[in-house]
Amino acid sequence: MVWRRGVLFDLSAEIMEVKKRFTALFIACEPAVRSFVQGVVRSVGATEEIMQETAVVLWEKYADATDPDTFRKLLFATAKYKILSWQRDQSRERLLFTDDAISMLADEAMKTQEAAAERQRLLDDAVSGLTVEERQLLWQSFTSSENVKTQALRQGKTPMALYKKLQKIRKKVLDTLEEKREKDS
């Protein structure tokens, strides 16, 4: 508590308000930034690290970036520099993007930030409606470089059975997305 112009102010309430505004701004941009970072670095661990370092920088510079537009620009620029710094630490042998490609992706992610946030909400709902097994299957088919036949053999299924199962899961996700979108509009 401090006295300001003869009035007793509760500083902790003021600080909490600042923290709330910062968090709201960061969370609104998070899906777009995270997709951008994960898209380039391809590692959940590295993405977490970059997101954390980016958040620290943003928090330190927040006093100069309280306006949503300035905040967004600073956030994507910081994430981009953190990615470039991460890339410099990687082995020269690794296949990495050029600075130009990263900059263009950062600009695109910033431009589509609102749509990404909305999409994230719908995606979270749709995927959380799946069973654990369905999520695992979808995750494997989405990320694995193996074809359906190889995946099916590894799982002890026939390729047709796995194919049909995946089609059913995809339809379930799509139906949920459509339903949510219709409800919202």
Added chain:
Amino acid sequence: MNRELIKKYHAGTITREELGELQRLLTESEAFRREFLLYSQVEVTLAGQVLFHNDMDEAIQTPPTEGMVKEPKPVKIPVYLQKIVFAE
């Protein structure tokens, strides 16, 4: 074919030539940049939910000890943000 390049890049199986092609598409086409970001977003969502549920399974299979959270719930605010912003 173009989507295959994104998938290969994410799976870490892309060749140098394919990476060159992927970068060419990314720098030349706005639609392709959007597709690339969308792919990442779906991957992030699936990864988050699959990993979260793997943790849940592990938590369910491991008998809770004193002081352990018995029913973990999804956290809306990312943990690192909580640490930074809400740390005293």
